Amino acid sequence: MGLKRDTDVHLALRIINENRIFLIIVLFGIIMRFITPTFTTKQNILYILQDIAVPGIIACGCLMLMIGGYFDLSVGANVALTGAIVAKMSIHGVSIPVVLLAVLLFGATVGVVNAIVVIYFKVNSIVATLSMMSILRGILLLYTKETIITGIPDSFLWFGLGSIGFLPVLDIFFILVACLCYAVLQRSVFGRHIYALGSNRKSAFLTGIKVDSTLAKVYIYEGLLTSFAGFLFVTKYSAALPTAAMGLEITIIAAIIVGGARLFGGKGTILNTVGGVVLMEMIFNAINLMNVNLNWRFIIQGLIIIFAVTYTVIFKESPAE
Amino acid sequence: MNDEQALLRLEGISKSFGKIQALKDVNLTIQKGEVVGLVGDNGAGKSTLMKIVAGAYIPDQGEIYISNELVRFTHPSQAREKGIGIIYQELALAGLLSVTANVYMGKELRRFKVFVDDTRMKKNTTEALKKLKTTVKTVDQPVSTLSGGQQHAVATARYLIGAPPIIIIMDEPTAGLGVVEAEKIINLILETKQRGITVIFISHNLDHVFQVADRIVVLMSGVNAGEIAKKDFNRSVVVKMMMGVE
Numbered sequence: 001m002g003l004k005r006d007t008d009v010h011l012a013l014r015i016i017n018e019n020r021i022f023l024i025i026v027l028f029g030i031i032m033r034f035i036t037p038t039f040t041t042k043q044n045i046l047y048i049l050q051d052i053a054v055p056g057i058i059a060c061g062c063l064m065l066m067i068g069g070y071f072d073l074s075v076g077a078n079v080a081l082t083g084a085i086v087a088k089m090s091i092h093g094v095s096i097p098v099v100l101l102a103v104l105l106f107g108a109t110v111g112v113v114n115a116i117v118v119i120y121f122k123v124n125s126i127v128a129t130l131s132m133m134s135i136l137r138g139i140l141l142l143y144t145k146e147t148i149i150t151g152i153p154d155s156f157l158w159f160g161l162g163s164i165g166f167l168p169v170l171d172i173f174f175i176l177v178a179c180l181c182y183a184v185l186q187r188s189v190f191g192r193h194i195y196a197l198g199s200n201r202k203s204a205f206l207t208g209i210k211v212d213s214t215l216a217k218v219y220i221y222e223g224l225l226t227s228f229a230g231f232l233f234v235t236k237y238s239a240a241l242p243t244a245a246m247g248l249e250i251t252i253i254a255a256i257i258v259g260g261a262r263l264f265g266g267k268g269t270i271l272n273t274v275g276g277v278v279l280m281e282m283i284f285n286a287i288n289l290m291n292v293n294l295n296w297r298f299i300i301q302g303l304i305i306i307f308a309v310t311y312t313v314i315f316k317e318s319p320a321e
Numbered sequence: 322m323n324d325e326q327a328l329l330r331l332e333g334i335s336k337s338f339g340k341i342q343a344l345k346d347v348n349l350t351i352q353k354g355e356v357v358g359l360v361g362d363n364g365a366g367k368s369t370l371m372k373i374v375a376g377a378y379i380p381d382q383g384e385i386y387i388s389n390e391l392v393r394f395t396h397p398s399q400a401r402e403k404g405i406g407i408i409y410q411e412l413a414l415a416g417l418l419s420v421t422a423n424v425y426m427g428k429e430l431r432r433f434k435v436f437v438d439d440t441r442m443k444k445n446t447t448e449a450l451k452k453l454k455t456t457v458k459t460v461d462q463p464v465s466t467l468s469g470g471q472q473h474a475v476a477t478a479r480y481l482i483g484a485p486p487i488i489i490i491m492d493e494p495t496a497g498l499g500v501v502e503a504e505k506i507i508n509l510i511l512e513t514k515q516r517g518i519t520v521i522f523i524s525h526n527l528d529h530v531f532q533v534a535d536r537i538v539v540l541m542s543g544v545n546a547g548e549i550a551k552k553d554f555n556r557s558v559v560v561k562m563m564m565g566v567e
Contacts, residue, residue, distance in 0.1 A: 187437060189431055189435060189437055192422060192437055193427075195415075195417070195422070196415050196422070196427075199415035199416060199417040199418050200413075200414065200416065203412075203413040203415050205377070206377055206397055207426040207479075208396070208397045208398035208401050208427035208428065210396065210398065262417070266415065266418070
């Protein structure tokens with residue numbers, strides 16, 4: 001009996017520890033309510049809800065990649081360039097379905113190119129996607145001639161600014177994407193193979209998993225999700241900026257890492273990543289409310305990554321293989 | 322028995338890694354139901370040869386026949402589909418994943434084609450470990466938390482679930498194990514043979530090989546160095562062959 005109770009307590013503690021991000025969110029919310037009561041107003045919570053969708057969708061894709069042991073640092077550039085493409089096409093009167101098709105085609109292309117460079121040219125994924133970031137940023141600046149594109153038709157803005165009941169349309173897409181990615185990662189054979197790849201690539205290969213095609217698929221899905229998020233992003237801000245989404249890749253990595261995922265693969269969940277995104281956006285929102293210079297966000301997210309990675313090392317939560 | 326009836330036949334297998342020639346024109350014939358001991362000093366090419374049979378390496382030259390049918394493996398999954406099982410020396414486990422996920426790695430049971438059937442996989446894993454007389458706290462725990470012997474059992478359990486392989490290759494299964502655990506492996510090999518499964522057993526421990534093998538094949542520096550039938554098993558003869566001394 002006593003033994004049974006021990007294991008129950010142990011299990012409960014483990015579950016709490018694994019999902020500690022939600023504890024941190026609640027604590028942060030309570031503290032912020034004392035510092036600035038505006039933080040917990042209905043209006044402000046709605047702002048946060050609107051802000052989590054775009055990074056949330058990207059984080060879902062990047063989490064799959066990171067569980068597999070790989071990175072994509074080109075997500076911010078991908079979002080910005082997708083935004084510019086959407087802005088230009090929509091201004092020229094192209095219909096929503098055609099624009100969406102172009103967006104997905106673009107995202108898949110970025111995914112395919114990243115996959116080819118990483119898998120066939122065997123370039124380290126950090127280097128490969130950092131280069132892709134530079135390439136996409138360059139294309140964006142040439143394509144937009146360094147100007148802001150405005151005048152996106154109202155029909156497009158429903159995606160970014162509309163709501164169904166109290167829930168922003170953005171979040172409906174976010175919830176759909178998160179559920180889909182949850183099903184893939186936790187319930188599908190493909191998801192199981194992604195975890196195996198990130199836990200031990202060689203073992204995955206030796207046991208007959210097609211590691212290259214698994215990884216290529218993840219890069220393509222992640223590219224699709226990121227470009228789709230880029231579509232939502234530009235319809236939310238109703239303008240495409242040549243400097244849009246700068247540093248977004250760091251926010252995404254920070255969110256995934258504070259969500260408890262292992263930096264080098266094999267471990268991580270969608271639920272905790274969603275928690276990580278919520279916490280990051282709550283922090284940015286708090287900075288804004290407290291009238292702190294917004295550029296602090298870059299410093300804070302850098303510190304968060306260092307702290308979160310150090311924490312997992314100190315508490316030995318990241319055993320090798 | 323002639324070579325056309327052999328279960329597995331390797332002809333003229335060569336493999337280089339850069340400038341290092343690991344295998345040169347190696348031949349090997351395995352009959353159905355045999356336990357063959359594959360021995361040789363470090364770097365003799367035993368593991369490389371077996372990885373070629375298992376589809377993990379592609380040979381530069383040479384041919385593989387299974388029941389006289391020419392096969393060309395470019396991926397481990399193809400060898401597995403032909404009934405070749407292998408327990409790698411490095412066990413090929415994923416430490417962060419559960420016991421169940423490891424046992425079924427690469428051949429997960431499915432529901433509706435795309436989803437994993439965790440309930441059935443857990444049940445079968447528990448049964449397979451029971452057959453191997455191995456106890457783990459729970460099949461949900463990460464493999465990295467297990468002892469060496471338990472980890473070996475997890476790698477072995479892969480061949481107790483689903484359709485049995487026609488050949489099972491065991492690469493140094495007794496290395497680093499205690500006397501009792503090694504004895505378990507020796508018994509496992511004998512049981513496997515009784516089930517009619519052909520076994521290729523790689524080991525440095527000649528006593529273990531003498532206990533279970535019907536025949537010993539010796540490799541030296543990547544070439545065939547000779548074969549010895551059970552009736553002629555003799556430590557000094559084997560060691561001389563391994564060292565290339567006539």
